[in-house]
Amino acid sequence: MGSNKAMEDFIANMPNPDAIFQSWWPFLIAGAIGTIYGVRQWIRGPQCIGGANLKNKTVIITGASGCIGKAIAMNFARRGGKIVLAGRNEAEGKQTADDIRKETENMNVYFLKLDLNSFKSIQEFVEKFKKKEKSLHVLINNAGVMMCPKEKTEDGFDVQFQTNYLGPFLLTELLLDMLKESAPSRIINTTASAHNLGDIDFEDVNQEKGERTLGDMYAQSKLAVILHTFQLAERLKGTNVTCNVVNPGICNTDIYRHLPLKSKKFIRVSFAPFMWMLMKYAEDGAQISIYCATAEELAEVTGKHFKDCKEVPLTGKCMDPLLQEQLYRASLKWVKQAAETVDTDEKDKEEITSSTPKTDSDKKGQPAHSVMERVRL
DSSP, X not given: OHXXXXXXXXXXXXXXXXXXXXXXXXXXXXHHHHHHXXXXXXXXOOOOOOOOOOTTOEEEEETOSSHHHHHHHHHHHHTTOEEEEEESOHHHHHHHHXXXXXXXXXXXXXXXXXXXXXXXXXXXXXXXXXXXXXXXXXXXXXXXXXXXXXXXXXXXXXXXXXXIIIHHHXXXXXXXXXXXXXXXXXXXXXOOGGGGGOOOOTTOXXXXXXXXXXXXXXXXXXXXXXHHHHHHHHHTTTTTEEEEEEOOXXXXXXXXXXXXXXXXXXXXXXXXXXXXXXXXXXXXXXHHHHHHHHOGGGTTOOSOEEETTEEOOOOGGGGOHHXXXXXXXXXXXXXXXXXXXXXXXHHHHHHHTTXXXXXXXXXXXXXXXXXXXXXXX
Protein backbone atom coordinates (compact mmCIF):
# COMPACT_ATOMS: atom_id res chain seq x y z
CA MET A 1 0.00 0.00 0.00
CA GLY A 2 2.76 2.38 0.97
CA SER A 3 4.79 1.57 -2.14
CA ASN A 4 1.81 2.27 -4.38
CA LYS A 5 1.37 5.65 -2.70
CA ALA A 6 5.04 6.49 -3.28
CA MET A 7 4.78 5.52 -6.93
CA GLU A 8 1.67 7.64 -7.40
CA ASP A 9 3.43 10.64 -5.82
CA PHE A 10 6.47 10.11 -8.10
CA ILE A 11 4.32 10.01 -11.24
CA ALA A 12 2.30 13.00 -10.10
CA ASN A 13 5.47 15.08 -9.62
CA MET A 14 6.98 14.25 -13.01
CA PRO A 15 7.06 17.12 -15.53
CA ASN A 16 4.32 17.12 -18.12
CA PRO A 17 5.79 15.72 -21.38
CA ASP A 18 3.38 17.77 -23.41
CA ALA A 19 4.58 20.94 -21.72
CA ILE A 20 8.22 20.09 -22.47
CA PHE A 21 7.62 19.64 -26.18
CA GLN A 22 5.59 22.82 -26.45
CA SER A 23 8.91 24.73 -26.78
CA TRP A 24 11.99 23.89 -28.82
CA TRP A 25 14.24 26.29 -26.93
CA PRO A 26 15.68 23.70 -24.51
CA PHE A 27 16.70 21.51 -27.43
CA LEU A 28 18.10 24.41 -29.43
CA ILE A 29 20.16 25.60 -26.46
CA ALA A 30 21.41 22.09 -25.69
CA GLY A 31 22.31 21.56 -29.36
CA ALA A 32 24.16 24.88 -29.55
CA ILE A 33 26.15 24.14 -26.40
CA GLY A 34 27.01 20.68 -27.67
CA THR A 35 28.11 22.05 -31.05
CA ILE A 36 30.28 24.75 -29.46
CA TYR A 37 31.87 22.20 -27.16
CA GLY A 38 32.53 19.81 -30.06
CA VAL A 39 34.09 22.50 -32.24
CA ARG A 40 36.19 23.71 -29.32
CA GLN A 41 37.54 20.22 -28.64
CA TRP A 42 38.29 19.74 -32.34
CA ILE A 43 40.25 23.00 -32.44
CA ARG A 44 42.22 21.98 -29.35
CA GLY A 45 43.45 18.93 -31.25
CA PRO A 46 44.45 15.46 -30.08
CA GLN A 47 46.14 14.87 -26.75
CA CYS A 48 49.25 12.71 -26.35
CA ILE A 49 48.29 10.21 -23.67
CA GLY A 50 50.91 7.54 -24.33
CA GLY A 51 54.61 7.61 -24.98
CA ALA A 52 57.78 6.45 -23.30
CA ASN A 53 58.88 7.02 -19.74
CA LEU A 54 61.77 9.50 -19.49
CA LYS A 55 63.47 8.11 -16.41
CA ASN A 56 67.28 8.47 -16.71
CA LYS A 57 66.78 10.75 -19.74
CA THR A 58 68.06 14.34 -19.91
CA VAL A 59 66.02 16.95 -21.77
CA ILE A 60 66.68 20.58 -22.73
CA ILE A 61 63.67 22.79 -23.48
CA THR A 62 64.22 26.36 -24.69
CA GLY A 63 61.64 29.00 -23.88
CA ALA A 64 60.49 26.90 -20.94
CA SER A 65 59.66 29.68 -18.48
CA GLY A 66 56.02 29.73 -19.49
CA CYS A 67 53.26 28.82 -21.97
CA ILE A 68 54.03 25.89 -24.30
CA GLY A 69 57.56 25.34 -22.98
CA LYS A 70 56.34 25.09 -19.39
CA ALA A 71 53.59 22.66 -20.42
CA ILE A 72 56.14 20.44 -22.15
CA ALA A 73 58.45 20.57 -19.14
CA MET A 74 55.61 19.71 -16.75
CA ASN A 75 54.68 16.65 -18.82
CA PHE A 76 58.28 15.46 -19.10
CA ALA A 77 58.87 15.94 -15.37
CA ARG A 78 55.87 13.71 -14.66
CA ARG A 79 57.50 11.09 -16.90
CA GLY A 80 60.56 11.11 -14.64
CA GLY A 81 63.03 12.94 -16.86
CA LYS A 82 65.82 15.29 -15.84
CA ILE A 83 64.59 18.59 -17.25
CA VAL A 84 66.75 21.62 -18.04
CA LEU A 85 64.71 24.79 -18.52
CA ALA A 86 66.56 27.19 -20.82
CA GLY A 87 65.51 30.84 -20.95
CA ARG A 88 66.76 34.37 -20.62
CA ASN A 89 64.61 35.54 -17.67
CA GLU A 90 66.38 34.04 -14.69
CA ALA A 91 63.76 34.99 -12.10
CA GLU A 92 60.87 33.52 -14.12
CA GLY A 93 62.90 30.45 -15.07
CA LYS A 94 63.82 29.58 -11.49
CA GLN A 95 60.24 30.14 -10.35
CA THR A 96 58.96 27.86 -13.12
CA ALA A 97 61.45 25.16 -12.14
CA ASP A 98 60.30 25.45 -8.52
CA ASP A 99 56.64 25.21 -9.57
CA ILE A 100 57.30 22.09 -11.64
CA ARG A 101 59.25 20.42 -8.83
CA LYS A 102 56.39 21.04 -6.40
CA GLU A 103 53.69 19.95 -8.85
CA THR A 104 55.40 16.77 -10.05
CA GLU A 105 57.61 15.93 -7.04
CA ASN A 106 60.45 15.52 -9.52
CA MET A 107 63.51 17.19 -8.05
CA ASN A 108 65.56 16.80 -11.26
CA VAL A 109 64.30 20.05 -12.78
CA TYR A 110 66.47 23.13 -12.92
CA PHE A 111 67.03 26.36 -14.87
CA LEU A 112 70.01 27.51 -16.91
CA LYS A 113 70.18 30.96 -18.45
CA LEU A 114 70.13 31.10 -22.25
CA ASP A 115 69.64 34.13 -24.49
CA LEU A 116 69.27 33.05 -28.12
CA ASN A 117 69.91 36.65 -29.17
CA SER A 118 73.52 36.25 -28.05
CA PHE A 119 75.98 33.73 -29.48
CA LYS A 120 78.11 34.33 -26.40
CA SER A 121 75.21 33.38 -24.13
CA ILE A 122 74.58 30.24 -26.19
CA GLN A 123 78.21 29.17 -25.88
CA GLU A 124 78.20 29.84 -22.12
CA PHE A 125 75.00 27.82 -21.75
CA VAL A 126 76.52 24.84 -23.59
CA GLU A 127 79.67 25.00 -21.49
CA LYS A 128 77.71 25.07 -18.22
CA PHE A 129 75.42 22.27 -19.35
CA LYS A 130 78.30 20.01 -20.36
CA LYS A 131 79.97 20.56 -17.00
CA LYS A 132 76.78 19.56 -15.16
CA GLU A 133 75.53 16.71 -17.36
CA LYS A 134 77.11 13.74 -19.11
CA SER A 135 74.28 13.01 -21.54
CA LEU A 136 71.50 14.64 -23.58
CA HIS A 137 68.62 12.61 -25.01
CA VAL A 138 66.10 15.23 -26.13
CA LEU A 139 66.61 18.79 -27.36
CA ILE A 140 63.44 20.81 -27.92
CA ASN A 141 63.98 24.15 -29.64
CA ASN A 142 60.70 25.69 -28.54
CA ALA A 143 61.58 29.37 -27.95
CA GLY A 144 60.44 31.94 -30.48
CA VAL A 145 59.20 35.47 -31.10
CA MET A 146 56.71 36.88 -33.57
CA MET A 147 56.59 40.30 -35.22
CA CYS A 148 58.48 42.08 -32.46
CA PRO A 149 59.80 45.61 -33.13
CA LYS A 150 62.53 45.55 -35.74
CA GLU A 151 65.97 45.65 -34.17
CA LYS A 152 69.30 43.84 -34.30
CA THR A 153 70.88 41.51 -31.80
CA GLU A 154 74.36 42.07 -30.39
CA ASP A 155 75.59 39.73 -33.13
CA GLY A 156 74.15 41.93 -35.87
CA PHE A 157 71.11 39.91 -36.94
CA ASP A 158 67.40 40.62 -37.00
CA VAL A 159 65.85 39.59 -33.66
CA GLN A 160 63.25 37.33 -35.22
CA PHE A 161 65.77 35.59 -37.46
CA GLN A 162 68.27 34.93 -34.67
CA THR A 163 65.75 33.98 -31.97
CA ASN A 164 63.70 31.68 -34.18
CA TYR A 165 66.45 30.19 -36.32
CA LEU A 166 70.09 31.21 -36.11
CA GLY A 167 70.34 30.95 -32.31
CA PRO A 168 68.75 27.47 -32.20
CA PHE A 169 70.94 26.49 -35.17
CA LEU A 170 74.10 27.31 -33.22
CA LEU A 171 72.79 25.74 -30.02
CA THR A 172 71.98 22.50 -31.83
CA GLU A 173 75.33 22.34 -33.59
CA LEU A 174 77.20 22.83 -30.31
CA LEU A 175 75.23 20.02 -28.68
CA LEU A 176 75.46 17.50 -31.53
CA ASP A 177 78.46 15.68 -30.08
CA MET A 178 76.60 15.08 -26.82
CA LEU A 179 73.43 14.00 -28.61
CA LYS A 180 75.40 11.48 -30.67
CA GLU A 181 77.16 10.09 -27.60
CA SER A 182 73.78 9.72 -25.84
CA ALA A 183 71.98 8.09 -28.78
CA PRO A 184 69.22 7.20 -29.29
CA SER A 185 68.31 10.86 -29.00
CA ARG A 186 65.90 13.31 -30.60
CA ILE A 187 65.96 16.91 -31.81
CA ILE A 188 62.65 18.73 -32.21
CA ASN A 189 62.44 22.13 -33.88
CA THR A 190 59.41 24.42 -33.97
CA THR A 191 57.96 26.13 -37.03
CA ALA A 192 54.64 27.74 -38.03
CA SER A 193 52.30 27.74 -41.01
CA ALA A 194 53.73 31.14 -41.96
CA HIS A 195 56.72 29.30 -43.47
CA ASN A 196 54.62 28.96 -46.63
CA LEU A 197 54.98 32.73 -47.14
CA GLY A 198 58.71 32.80 -46.47
CA ASP A 199 61.76 33.35 -48.68
CA ILE A 200 65.42 33.31 -47.66
CA ASP A 201 67.22 36.44 -48.86
CA PHE A 202 70.84 35.28 -48.61
CA GLU A 203 72.19 38.65 -49.77
CA ASP A 204 70.17 40.69 -47.29
CA VAL A 205 69.02 38.36 -44.53
CA ASN A 206 68.29 41.30 -42.19
CA GLN A 207 66.20 43.00 -44.88
CA GLU A 208 68.05 46.30 -44.54
CA LYS A 209 67.73 47.15 -48.23
CA GLY A 210 64.24 45.91 -48.96
CA GLU A 211 60.83 46.94 -47.69
CA ARG A 212 59.65 43.62 -46.30
CA THR A 213 57.29 43.63 -43.32
CA LEU A 214 57.75 42.13 -39.87
CA GLY A 215 55.48 39.32 -41.03
CA ASP A 216 57.85 38.60 -43.92
CA MET A 217 60.77 38.44 -41.50
CA TYR A 218 58.86 36.01 -39.29
CA ALA A 219 57.98 33.80 -42.28
CA GLN A 220 61.62 33.79 -43.38
CA SER A 221 62.77 32.57 -39.96
CA LYS A 222 60.19 29.78 -39.85
CA LEU A 223 61.08 28.59 -43.35
CA ALA A 224 64.74 28.52 -42.27
CA VAL A 225 63.82 26.25 -39.33
CA ILE A 226 62.30 23.68 -41.68
CA LEU A 227 65.18 23.82 -44.16
CA HIS A 228 67.70 23.31 -41.36
CA THR A 229 65.68 20.45 -39.84
CA PHE A 230 65.61 18.46 -43.07
CA GLN A 231 69.26 19.14 -43.86
CA LEU A 232 70.33 18.13 -40.36
CA ALA A 233 68.22 14.96 -40.48
CA GLU A 234 70.02 13.94 -43.66
CA ARG A 235 73.39 14.76 -42.12
CA LEU A 236 72.63 12.68 -39.02
CA LYS A 237 71.58 9.51 -40.81
CA GLY A 238 73.26 6.48 -39.26
CA THR A 239 73.92 8.23 -35.91
CA ASN A 240 70.67 7.16 -34.20
CA VAL A 241 69.88 10.84 -33.65
CA THR A 242 66.58 11.91 -35.19
CA CYS A 243 65.55 15.44 -36.12
CA ASN A 244 61.95 16.48 -36.81
CA VAL A 245 60.02 19.74 -36.99
CA VAL A 246 56.63 20.45 -35.40
CA ASN A 247 53.86 23.00 -35.86
CA PRO A 248 51.94 23.55 -32.58
CA GLY A 249 49.19 25.52 -34.32
CA ILE A 250 47.62 28.80 -33.25
CA CYS A 251 47.85 28.93 -29.46
CA ASN A 252 46.73 31.64 -27.07
CA THR A 253 50.20 32.43 -25.73
CA ASP A 254 52.50 35.41 -25.23
CA ILE A 255 54.04 34.99 -28.69
CA TYR A 256 51.30 37.35 -29.93
CA ARG A 257 52.12 40.01 -27.35
CA HIS A 258 53.42 42.42 -30.02
CA LEU A 259 50.24 42.18 -32.11
CA PRO A 260 47.23 44.49 -31.54
CA LEU A 261 45.26 41.37 -30.62
CA LYS A 262 47.26 41.24 -27.39
CA SER A 263 48.91 44.64 -26.97
CA LYS A 264 45.74 46.77 -27.29
CA LYS A 265 43.45 46.34 -24.29
CA PHE A 266 40.21 47.22 -26.09
CA ILE A 267 40.89 44.77 -28.92
CA ARG A 268 42.07 42.11 -26.48
CA VAL A 269 38.88 42.34 -24.42
CA SER A 270 36.60 42.58 -27.47
CA PHE A 271 38.06 39.52 -29.13
CA ALA A 272 38.52 37.44 -25.96
CA PRO A 273 35.51 35.15 -26.68
CA PHE A 274 36.72 34.52 -30.24
CA MET A 275 40.26 33.86 -29.05
CA TRP A 276 38.95 31.36 -26.51
CA MET A 277 36.92 29.63 -29.19
CA LEU A 278 39.41 29.62 -32.07
CA MET A 279 42.82 29.29 -30.40
CA LYS A 280 44.44 26.38 -28.58
CA TYR A 281 45.58 26.47 -24.98
CA ALA A 282 49.34 26.32 -24.34
CA GLU A 283 48.87 22.75 -23.11
CA ASP A 284 47.30 21.84 -26.45
CA GLY A 285 50.20 23.33 -28.40
CA ALA A 286 52.63 21.33 -26.28
CA GLN A 287 51.13 17.99 -27.32
CA ILE A 288 52.92 17.76 -30.67
CA SER A 289 56.38 18.21 -29.12
CA ILE A 290 55.49 15.72 -26.38
CA TYR A 291 54.37 13.23 -29.02
CA CYS A 292 57.50 13.57 -31.14
CA ALA A 293 59.76 13.31 -28.09
CA THR A 294 58.11 10.29 -26.46
CA ALA A 295 56.23 8.24 -29.07
CA GLU A 296 57.96 4.88 -29.38
CA GLU A 297 56.78 4.47 -32.98
CA LEU A 298 58.83 7.55 -33.92
CA ALA A 299 62.11 6.21 -32.52
CA GLU A 300 63.66 5.96 -35.98
CA VAL A 301 61.54 8.55 -37.83
CA THR A 302 63.57 11.57 -38.95
CA GLY A 303 63.32 14.49 -41.34
CA LYS A 304 59.53 14.80 -41.02
CA HIS A 305 57.00 17.55 -40.27
CA PHE A 306 54.31 16.94 -37.64
CA LYS A 307 51.10 18.69 -36.62
CA ASP A 308 48.23 17.53 -34.39
CA CYS A 309 50.11 14.36 -33.43
CA LYS A 310 50.50 13.09 -36.97
CA GLU A 311 52.90 13.50 -39.87
CA VAL A 312 51.91 16.21 -42.33
CA PRO A 313 54.00 16.08 -45.55
CA LEU A 314 55.32 19.37 -46.92
CA THR A 315 55.87 20.47 -50.50
CA GLY A 316 57.55 23.35 -52.27
CA LYS A 317 60.80 25.15 -51.55
CA CYS A 318 61.28 23.68 -48.07
CA MET A 319 61.88 20.28 -49.70
CA ASP A 320 64.63 21.59 -51.99
CA PRO A 321 67.91 19.88 -50.94
CA LEU A 322 70.01 22.52 -52.71
CA LEU A 323 68.28 25.30 -50.77
CA GLN A 324 68.71 23.34 -47.55
CA GLU A 325 72.44 22.98 -48.15
CA GLN A 326 72.77 26.60 -49.20
CA LEU A 327 71.17 27.75 -45.94
CA TYR A 328 73.43 25.46 -43.90
CA ARG A 329 76.58 26.86 -45.52
CA ALA A 330 75.31 30.42 -45.20
CA SER A 331 74.46 29.89 -41.51
CA LEU A 332 78.00 28.69 -40.81
CA LYS A 333 79.31 31.80 -42.54
CA TRP A 334 77.00 34.12 -40.60
CA VAL A 335 77.97 32.58 -37.28
CA LYS A 336 81.66 32.75 -38.22
CA GLN A 337 81.43 36.40 -39.20
CA ALA A 338 79.74 37.27 -35.92
CA ALA A 339 82.39 35.31 -34.00
CA GLU A 340 85.19 37.11 -35.84
CA THR A 341 83.62 40.45 -34.95
CA VAL A 342 83.58 39.44 -31.28
CA ASP A 343 87.17 38.20 -31.53
CA THR A 344 88.20 41.54 -33.06
CA ASP A 345 86.54 43.45 -30.23
CA GLU A 346 88.32 41.24 -27.69
CA LYS A 347 91.67 41.86 -29.42
CA ASP A 348 91.06 45.61 -29.26
CA LYS A 349 90.44 45.31 -25.53
CA GLU A 350 93.60 43.26 -25.14
CA GLU A 351 95.65 45.92 -26.94
CA ILE A 352 94.31 48.57 -24.60
CA THR A 353 95.30 46.52 -21.55
CA SER A 354 98.46 45.01 -23.06
CA SER A 355 100.67 47.15 -20.83
CA THR A 356 99.36 45.23 -17.82
CA PRO A 357 101.11 41.84 -17.35
CA LYS A 358 98.72 38.87 -17.25
CA THR A 359 98.75 36.65 -14.21
CA ASP A 360 98.18 32.92 -14.28
CA SER A 361 94.64 33.46 -12.96
CA ASP A 362 93.91 35.83 -15.86
CA LYS A 363 95.05 33.22 -18.38
CA LYS A 364 92.90 30.54 -16.76
CA GLY A 365 89.83 32.75 -17.17
CA GLN A 366 90.19 32.95 -20.97
CA PRO A 367 87.78 30.87 -23.08
CA ALA A 368 89.45 27.83 -24.58
CA HIS A 369 87.65 27.98 -27.92
CA SER A 370 85.85 30.47 -30.12
CA VAL A 371 82.23 29.96 -31.13
CA MET A 372 83.15 28.55 -34.54
CA GLU A 373 85.76 26.20 -33.10
CA ARG A 374 83.00 24.64 -30.99
CA VAL A 375 80.73 23.95 -33.97
CA ARG A 376 81.14 20.44 -35.36
CA LEU A 377 81.19 20.78 -39.15
